Amino acid sequence: MREFIVEADGGSRGNPGPAGYGAVVRDAATGATLLEAAEYLGVTTNNVAEYRGLLAGLHAARTLDPAAEVHVRMDSRLVVEQMSGRWQIKHPAMKPLALEARGVFPPDRVTYEWIPRAENKHADRLANEAMDAGARGERWSAEGSTADLEAGAPGAGEAPGGEPRLGAPGRQQSRGPGERRSTARGWSAAPDLGAPATLVLLRHGETPLTPQKRFSGSGGTNPPLSEVGREQAHRVAEALAERGTVQAVLASPLTRTRETAEIVAARLNLDVVVEEGLRETDFGAWEGLTFGEVRDRYPDDLNAWLADPAARPTGGGESFAETAVRVAATKDELVTAHAGRTVLLVTHVTPIKTFVRLALGAPPESLFRMELSAASLSAVAYYADGNASVRLFNDTSHLR
Template sequence: MTSAPDGRATGPAAPTPPTTLLLLRHGETALTPHRRFSGSGGTDPELSGTGLAQAARAAASTLLAEAPVHAVISSPLRRCRQTAQAAAERLGLDVEIEDNLREADFGHWEGLTLDEIRTRHPADLRAWQSSATAAPTGATESLAEVAARTATARDALLARHPGRRLLLVSHVTPIKTLIAGALTAPAEATHAMHLSPASLSVLVHTGPRAAMHLYNDTSHLR
């Protein structure tokens, strides 16, 4: 209930409108087609020609055009900044950088394929795939730690932009952990998710609750 200045009850407070997070994975780099691990501690590759085209198509997607987007927030890594810039220019917005949306640190796995990691670091790979507290060989953070910092970014954005529609441009691991959190699934569930380059997913937050409205949509790339 809310109260008038004289103390009379005036009825229930109006509910806060939902906050929508549009989660866009960056477009392809030279490493993407070969499925090579590319984290925050690697070479920070730029988008390939294919990736630039994907970014342009994502920026022109119906999902971004159907309702106002109030802010574009990006990981600091180059591939995300390039993807975000394509959308921001079309939307007439600036790109805001959020460090906690960066990709995981993959340590000695940077630039390797899963088969190469399985051959060189089999025990560490098994541990990482089975426990969110295990880190890749030589890495500085576990999956649980990535999930925690990504949740910190999400909570700050929800507090700063209540009732708004936000485009977050990030990477496989941060986006998957945000989705797992919305579904109240453990961080390890991210290993069972596939996320395509330049795909869009949507989470709608109403108060403390979140609902997944879309996952891994690539219709704008066809």
């Protein structure tokens, strides 16, 4: 029985916006590229484009051998988890696409694997070529594609026997529209590392504890949004929809962040992915208390906490140093998984301040020098070489 690897991707320049997909079928034994597919889709969402890429790859594999086994590799965790049956499919636009995908091959002959975006360059480039062609009013053509060469794919441009692959003879590596080469470092003239991963950081809306300025972390009562908080979430949802750049929504597992994220995601026609690393610091015995109450009850512990990022709150909470390690690990995973994309992270005060602090290379005490309002937006862009650019901080203009 033949075995194929299908790599697929889809993108939307805006969400929804001009969209396209790309897919490539490889021989599992040799890694050689057997078929490519790409298409401009017009205006649709990023998730729909990803599913359309999956469908194109599966159908391409079926044309080669309907009896084959297929291993699908995608950088869309949403598609991989839904097609693997671990996540529910809630969005009505994606349900028929997923159903069609399950019918191309018998389910027991298809497996799914999530891969970082950096390992999916061939399909990603095909999707961008299709979108570029659509912007020119043209159809994508394999004859002009450089996707496999730019991705450095095994067997690129060759058939399994080493002969030039159909549609690939004499192709030279080239750069896509708008891409440029630069040796300068820094956010204003970044190296030629492609588009950054842009993390848009949204603090959740108000809860009943927010106006009282009480410690509210991972170990407290897990309060929901107040009516004011829900209104704030709707306002930020409208602002983000108007910008039209967010391609995925991730949220801390706590109630207030999930409620905020669900309101925003519904407006953007996206699903919410829960990310454990985005949870707030655990403030131990200080949960639910004001700063003044903590100072009166635990003065020595509070002074130690203010002086040392490794000090924990009373009662075995989480130190800022421990939070920083968790947030840094989460940041690395997200930057790898979402290179070139704009992702909304709905989280809390300490994680957002930590994302910004790490991007600036600022000391831990800088956390006490930042003010972060409920339902505020901040943004940090991360490049492949580790450089970061703080684009926005504590923006509340959408609430006025």
